[in-house]
Amino acid sequence: MSLRVLLLPPNPSAALLEAVAPKGIDVEVTRLSEHTPDALRDALPNCDIIVGDWSGQLRLGDTEAALARDAALVQQPTAGVETIDLDAWARRGVPVANIGPANSWSVTEWCLGATMNLLRSYRWADAEVRNGRWPQLDILEHARPRELRGSRVGVVGAGQVGSRLCGMYSALGCDVSYWSPRSRIAEAAWRSLPELLSTSDLVIIAIARTPDTLGLVDRAAVAALPVDAILIDVSRGGIVDQEAVLGRVRDRTMAGAALDVFGTEPPQLDPQVIAEQNVLFSPHVAGVTGNSVAAQVGTVRDNIVAVATGKPLVHVLNR
Structure with a gap:
């Protein structure tokens, strides 16, 4: 069967489509007729594996x-x-x-860039x-401009990305600290x-979004950042008050920001913010490289094979 x-x-x-139908495994792949909650609920009673x-x-x-009465696995591809x-x-x-950890190095390297x-x-x-000037x-x-070496780096989160960030910035001569609840x-x-937050030159938000971390870095927390601080957000939208961050950069009371995630994606950006040279926007691609995608779909494939063959699953979160 x-x-x-x-x-x-x-x-x-194409890589994910190939991964969900591994060679040698008899698989029937179904996609939703519409990308809606109703279509999802109609399809759930007739599946063994759900790829999120x-x-x-x-x-x-x-x-x-x-x-999902017959489900044996929910495999999130992120x-x-x-x-x-x-x-x-x-x-x-x-x-x-x-x-x-499939995309953790890609996210870490993006933060350095x-x-x-x-x-x-x-x-x-x-x-x-490009405009014909030479401001040497x-x-x-x-x-x-300033050197990274000697900077005080604060990492929020101690998962795969957070731990890699701490190791990388330490190796580059930074004074690294971190916060994590566990x-x-x-x-x-x-x-x-x-x-x-109040003592770091560079703050990197790399913590999972949960009910406890929503609004974690709110307006008051953003206000505590030093005047020369840079904030990088590679977590998920809703953890950082990004409006407060962008307001401080625009008012020149903060040095800069790099945002790869947003509360609403794609975001609606203020034209004044778009013009800011000290803000870097990115369309949630910090973790996207050829290497990371290959590792991601490989994990999906391996767990589908594991269900089919009775082997142990990897990266299960709710045991």
């Missing part, structure tokens, strides 16, 4: 878990699982897995040359969140 796989992403890549929605539009909560009620699926004995872009004003310098002697006054990192000093 075929293994029935329900594929939820609205625009699955990476767009974040379709939730897999208690109602959905009750409908790191974030904020649209899945882990406890609801656990109560029904259904494991939920994500991709583990964003850091250097903002510290050394790459965008400003590029625009100056003016850059100190106009862009205030996890611990041997390579860096733990600080309270208020202390970390």
